[in-house]
Amino acid sequence: MGTITVAGKTIEVDEDGFLANLDDWNMDVAKYFAEVEGIEMTDQHWEVVNFLRDYYKQYQIAPMIKILVKEIGKKLGPDKGNTKYLYELYPGGPAKQACKIAGLPKPTGCV
Amino acid sequence: MGTITVAGKTIEVDEDGFLANLDDWNMDVAKYFAEVEGIEMTDQHWEVVNFLRDYYKQYQIAPMIKILVKEIGKKLGPDKGNTKYLYELYPGGPAKQACKIAGLPKPTGCV
Amino acid sequence: MADKPKRITDLGSPDYKKFLPPVIAKNYGKWKYHEQLSKGTMKHVSETGDELYTVRIATPRLVSTDYIREMCDISEKYSGGYLRWTTRHNIEFFPAKDQMDALVADLKKRGHLVGGIGYGISNVVHTQGWIHCHTPATDASGVVKAVMDELHEYFTTKSLPARVRIALACCLNMCGAVHCSDIAILGIHRLPPKVNEATLANQCEIPTTIASCPTGAISPNPATKTVKIKAERCMYCGNCYTMCPSLPIADGAGDGISIYVGGKVSNARGPARMSKLVIPFLPNNPPRWPEVVKAVKHLVEVYAKDAKKHERMGEWIERIGWERFFKVTGIPFTYQHIDDFTFARDTFRMTPTFKWE
Amino acid sequence: MADKPKRITDLGSPDYKKFLPPVIAKNYGKWKYHEQLSKGTMKHVSETGDELYTVRIATPRLVSTDYIREMCDISEKYSGGYLRWTTRHNIEFFPAKDQMDALVADLKKRGHLVGGIGYGISNVVHTQGWIHCHTPATDASGVVKAVMDELHEYFTTKSLPARVRIALACCLNMCGAVHCSDIAILGIHRLPPKVNEATLANQCEIPTTIASCPTGAISPNPATKTVKIKAERCMYCGNCYTMCPSLPIADGAGDGISIYVGGKVSNARGPARMSKLVIPFLPNNPPRWPEVVKAVKHLVEVYAKDAKKHERMGEWIERIGWERFFKVTGIPFTYQHIDDFTFARDTFRMTPTFKWE
Amino acid sequence: MSKDVKTPMLDDLEKGAWPSFVKEIKTAAKKSNTAHDLLGILERSYRDKVTHWKHGGIVGVLGYGGGVIGRYCDLPEEFPGVAHFHTVRINPPSGFYYTSKAMKELCDIWDKYGSGLTNLHGSTGDMVWLGTQTDKLEPIFAEITAKGWDLGGSGSCLRTPSSCVGKSRCEFSNIDTMDICHTLTHKFQDELHRPAFPYKFKIKVSGCANDCTAAVARADMSIIGTWRDNIRIDQAEVKNYASKMNIAEEIVGMCPTKCMSFDGGALKINDKDCNRCMHCINQMPKALRPGKEQGATIMLGGKAPIVTGALMSWVIVPFMKLEAPYDNLEDLIRKLWEWWDEHGKNRERIGELVDRMGMRSMLESTGLPPVPQMVKQPRTNPYVFWAPGEVQ
Amino acid sequence: MSKDVKTPMLDDLEKGAWPSFVKEIKTAAKKSNTAHDLLGILERSYRDKVTHWKHGGIVGVLGYGGGVIGRYCDLPEEFPGVAHFHTVRINPPSGFYYTSKAMKELCDIWDKYGSGLTNLHGSTGDMVWLGTQTDKLEPIFAEITAKGWDLGGSGSCLRTPSSCVGKSRCEFSNIDTMDICHTLTHKFQDELHRPAFPYKFKIKVSGCANDCTAAVARADMSIIGTWRDNIRIDQAEVKNYASKMNIAEEIVGMCPTKCMSFDGGALKINDKDCNRCMHCINQMPKALRPGKEQGATIMLGGKAPIVTGALMSWVIVPFMKLEAPYDNLEDLIRKLWEWWDEHGKNRERIGELVDRMGMRSMLESTGLPPVPQMVKQPRTNPYVFWAPGEVQ
């Protein structure tokens, strides 16, 4: 466990840098995470983050990758509806980086 | 299918004399059925009928016999909480006679 | 009605001892061995040395009182006025040794089929069908009659490698022992029930109706206070109709017959086992159901030719393998043969070993 | 980090051909037969007449780089710098015929166990346990070490009627082939997870957590935005913990080991089959788990005494019958042995035939 | 139905060697209008390929909740004779033995009140009287009880128990099947006539593992005779059989436990390994007999597919001595019913309940100990429950 | 961990004949603080009887979604060396053959960045490097790729495929297991490194029904070599074996299909009845060999118990010719993935999906025909579906 300081506020994060309290999320936090992960956020990046947040709000779960991929394809064009494109946006992987920036719980399950 | 006339109203019943429309039930109908079945309705008889109706209203099903028996035992004393007593009240059987008088759908299921 | 005080109730079954032929009463529990004398006769020998002779004939199960009276008359003439029915609807007489031949001759003269003992086809256990039931997908007695007209010699004269028990049930309720028979003829529906919106709310308990569906195909339809049936989840078992008269399922064109084989209940050599689907559908074609008759006959004949002595149909198939069974019978293997109900995984072949041809 | 452009990715596995000893490269696909020379050595003969010699030793699987370097050195000395690992964590060297004895001697001198070929006990397939994993109910390497210290002779010198494959998994995830092993050592929890109300909402997806429970023991707890666990429906699989860190399940006293036997994956003689529960619980008793060691040894010894040649543990048990297995091993039969999960019905004995003593 | 309605399809089924049910209906039709109209409506079904019987029907006799199956046709105007077509189930004597006198008396009653058509027997074992009207039920009941007969079961009750011929004629029988069947029927009269169970409950008794009453497939409680000691061998008779059959192949070779050997001289059985399958005894009844320490295996749960799939009964007591008055058996059955009553859902057979709740609950509540004979094999899955007290 | 913390329990496990993992950790601990603290925390687990590793951890290298298992301990102050203790999975070469040169290079990299401890191999078949820190991952990746190595799978992706030794050394192999494993690994690099499936997917390849890679138990797709023509017999070698073993008992008597006979002279096999179980060939490799028309049985669904219970793979293609570049196999696998992707729920293995949806959906979507070899036996229950077009 550790802490980060964003816009003057001290926020708790776990070893992998995920939020300990999801309520701490805000745009500043998102941007902070993006910077730490080395991601320059474009509109396309935000599409992913927004979709993740919306989906999580509606279903209380992160979408399966196939659903994320399909959604991105719908939003950004069929040539971008694939995992490869997701990894171009988020080289650290959608689970690790996009979920972190979106302020979702740290992905679990089989590793 | 046939009809019966109770308090001047013509009511549809099936071959076994069960109501074709459950909404047709009222106290007169109940008393009419009791007469046809040769039952002299006492308070104890009404306990059964009322329980059946209440149960049906709550669960949309007739109670299993074991539940009916338990309930009657609770209401009328443990010595009456058995099938034998039910058959004393309703010699034609609770399924056939009590349900009919109570205006429940005709029992189905395995015969 | 309630003023009949002297009603007798709860008598139970009459005492069987009253109905036992004297030789049986005397030797009850003392039988030592038996011998099959012919396809329709046998002899049991007691430790006391007494002998009991049995002659068996087929019945159509659905019989008139006149038929029973005829049987009673015969029993009086040859069997001391005693007779019994077997668990498969056959009748047995118990003549004295010296009356055997006369009895058999008399029975044959009257047109009865003497047989049913030992390795062959005994009577067909069956159900009501269109004679009395509300859920059948086919008739019972008619199909049985058509099949046995073709196979009766296996009752009277011809032998088979082992017993072949045929049973018929006219719907998935499977009254009888269809699910554990060498050859099971099973009436099936193939279309979902229709919802009678007009009557359902008055005739049916909706929770019970929903609970009756093995595949969860039924859900409430609050709008109409009735139910909805998801057609693609329905496998036409008819159990919802049993619970709810407003869900009729019979359909002249959709209904028909399927055939299962390889079941048995005896544990001789190997445990009792269930019958398995081999022909998913044959049409209802009254009065003689030629497709069904042909299929059953074919199954019996292929089995008769290929099985070893004492091998029941299921044992034979297990020995040769199902892949070869489908090959030698020429029956096509279809999606329907592959289980997809709750316990399906146990039927999947989890080994790469099988026969090639 | 993103400014490292020259990263190489998606190489996949290196080409195996680069690692093949020349005799193997040359005779690839041409092997004709093999002979076992000793418990730790064998010879394969090619259609070309070439011969390949193999010497096998046990490893602890968890090895240091120094260990690997030692193996490399040995391979350079005796095996042309080639070596391989088997699917069960053993190492194989390929000496020329005339180097066989020297290699074996050298290996033994260095304290390595030569063996593992043929009918006996090969290396134990196992998992992480307390070395690396977050869900174990027991340790892996320690139990294996304790068991094999006792049974190592079955690796090196003593023979058994057939292969006995021992595997260990430290939790119900069953990494490895535990569910199909002759003897499976399985870590189990026996107490339901505790709900960490403080962290759950932040760490876990509630729908996923609920869906993870095989027995439907978990339901939402809207009050606290967490979940409730019905203790009597929980069978402690730990799958909810996998999905949700706020449901820790490990418990020093509750956790321990169960033993399953009779599985195999080979289809020789009969199909692959799963292991069956025989000892529902033994305590975690580090560092040497004496109860587990004793139980495994006992199972091996009873089997060794009673089984016929080529009979794997499961085949032996099926021949003698489970009732006798419990008798000859003296293991008590308990409620736990009787399946009560979804497919339990298929395990019920639906025949009155069994052995009495 | 007018007398001249044609039944061409049914007529065709009068032909052929096998005894014809159509002939029977026609015979009865000569005396009974009900039987006559049955012909008509059945022919109609043959044409339409659907049943013409309406759903359900709930009729009966006073004091009983079962024993009669109500039935009405959907063409009462055309076939008034079968407007009502109720079935009466009569409880037969154990073993289906009858005297002609008793049978004829029953025939007379049936001719008086019904179609004159019957099934001997129904699949459960009842004598099934096919086709009467509601107002005939009480008179029928009065007359049959006067002659010593009673109704069988229907509905969610104990169904009419039945048994194989057992010790009355079969040398293989290890228990007195007929007496057990009879005694249980009498012990449980209330449970038989007044449905109060979650669903139906069937009992069938077979004297040995040949199971001539198909108990394992058709009865919630299947009682199967067996023995514990050794098969009795008469080696002289073995010799006789040896001249008629290939003992090595047909007997020794087909013994499932491979516990026999035959060198042409004496037949040897390693009884310790024998599982009492009956095969060898079946084939050589003169030479081999079950042992003398006889009793029964008690099995539970057999049933047809509705709802969760068919089940065959499974072992719950490997061996039980069964001697009159069978109080041990009665006791067990009552305990089972109590447990089922407590936990069973509507229309849940006891076997399905055991399957749903697990064997443990049933065993604990009946006091039966878990034994390996209950299972083909112990569980393969690790989803094991522990009772609170079991874990410290 | 201070250097003098005692590890009495682990020390005990240095004793005994079997090779000791404790000795290995101690060896590594001489050079690595991580290995050193592993000893300490492990001893603590031995005392507490619980793990001291925290849940999960999500770390990795750029561009990949898997290949590294993140791990943190719950006592980082006491054991800072294992505060991070991530595992790196390296994809091994098919068949686990190595040269000492390649191995030593890997050891050097590992000593540089990690604990110096490894599992050879993990249960899936990866080379498992145990214990490193997040900041070492990219450097490790850079160095191993420079040497021609890559990471294996983790997460909901294709896991590192593996195979038995196959044609490289085994005369029983009916397919080129190592090459199939290698080729598939390369065909599916994207699916291996970037998790996008509903759950994990494993492929294992065994050259014959002995299944030396336990494919049937541990792989969603189990590829098992077999043959269609006759077993090749060398009768002269049969004779040699006859002098060493009891062929009648050990071979003929244990053949599951009873298709062999041996009269002391020639061994006869009725190949039509043989099911290719391998037993006879295993025991007499000099005399018997698989036939020449070789290929594989393709099986689907094997897995451990989570969630609905363990499965062994079952037959979906009884026989498939497998020749490089195995496009037919690739094609089938892709179709299966497509179907699984379409219908699979989160964390639903493909076998569980087939079990849930029924085989038909999978067969229709992959174009595989239903054949009896897919089932032990046809269904017993009558709960049969008909597709709309099938009923008129």
Ligand code: SRM
């Ligand atoms: C008359 C008889 C068939 C026959 O022609 O022999 C029969 C007829 C009916 N059976 Fe049956 N069953 C008859 C023996 C059986 C048997 C065999 C047995 O008892 O040995 C079985 C299989 C064993 C079992 O109980 O599981 C059997 C399993 C069913 C089932 C499926 C029960 C299940 O749990 O799977 C049903 C459906 C139900 O209970 O709703 C059923 C339901 C019915 C109903 C009541 C139809 C219904 O949906 O309510 C049938 C009334 C037909 C009629 O109008 O006459 N009948 N039924 C048999 C009873 C005669 C008798 O008393 O001797």
Ligand code: SRM
């Ligand atoms: C009379 C009857 C009992 C009764 O209470 O009514 C009876 C009587 C005998 N059976 Fe049975 N069995 C009778 C129904 C059954 C049934 C039940 C059924 O068919 O529904 C079975 C189980 C069938 C199954 O497994 O599906 C049955 C399986 C056997 C067997 C085992 C056959 C096998 O190898 O699987 C034997 C032993 C034998 O074949 O020698 C046997 C043997 C016998 C013997 C030889 C026993 C004896 O020593 O008296 C009896 C005469 C043989 C015969 O009929 O061929 N009986 N027998 C039943 C006659 C039915 C009929 O009319 O055909």
Ligand code: SRM
């Ligand atoms: C490292 C390894 C055990 C070992 O010591 O060898 C392993 C370790 C873990 N396995 Fe595994 N599994 C390993 C091979 C297996 C195998 C065997 C195989 O692949 O041949 C299986 C059985 C086959 C199968 O896939 O079903 C296996 C079945 C599981 C399961 C149960 C999956 C199921 O569907 O039943 C889980 C639980 C899960 O996925 O959430 C699991 C989960 C895990 C996790 C990730 C723990 C978790 O709950 O998330 C473990 C990480 C431990 C750690 O911290 O290092 N592991 N796991 C094996 C992988 C090493 C490698 O890559 O070579």
Ligand code: SRM
């Ligand atoms: C080297 C290895 C393959 C590899 O790619 O690494 C291998 C190699 C051979 N196996 Fe294997 N088997 C290997 C793991 C397996 C496994 C998998 C496992 O144990 O996890 C099995 C399945 C075990 C099971 O059923 O549970 C396996 C079941 C067999 C069998 C069938 C045994 C049986 O009767 O059930 C044979 C045939 C035999 O025994 O003659 C066999 C035969 C052989 C032969 C004789 C094949 C040959 O002609 O070369 C090889 C040497 C025999 C030996 O080791 O005794 N191999 N063999 C594996 C060595 C593991 C080890 O170090 O011990």
Ligand code: SF4
């Ligand atoms: S099988 Fe079905 S249709 Fe036939 S009698 Fe039984 S319940 Fe009626």
Ligand code: SF4
């Ligand atoms: S027929 Fe059967 S499967 Fe179809 S809806 Fe009715 S109960 Fe369900």
Ligand code: SF4
């Ligand atoms: S078996 Fe369980 S505890 Fe052991 S490594 Fe696998 S997931 Fe971890």
Ligand code: SF4
């Ligand atoms: S441990 Fe398993 S059974 Fe218990 S609540 Fe968690 S998921 Fe359910």
Ligand code: SF4
């Ligand atoms: S079950 Fe056994 S005892 Fe009963 S009649 Fe059949 S063979 Fe005889």
Ligand code: SF4
């Ligand atoms: S009864 Fe069956 S198991 Fe016993 S010896 Fe005879 S054939 Fe073998």
Ligand code: SF4
């Ligand atoms: S699976 Fe078959 S081919 Fe592969 S190593 Fe084992 S015995 Fe040889």
Ligand code: SF4
């Ligand atoms: S491979 Fe197996 S089935 Fe075929 S002959 Fe050999 S032992 Fe028999």
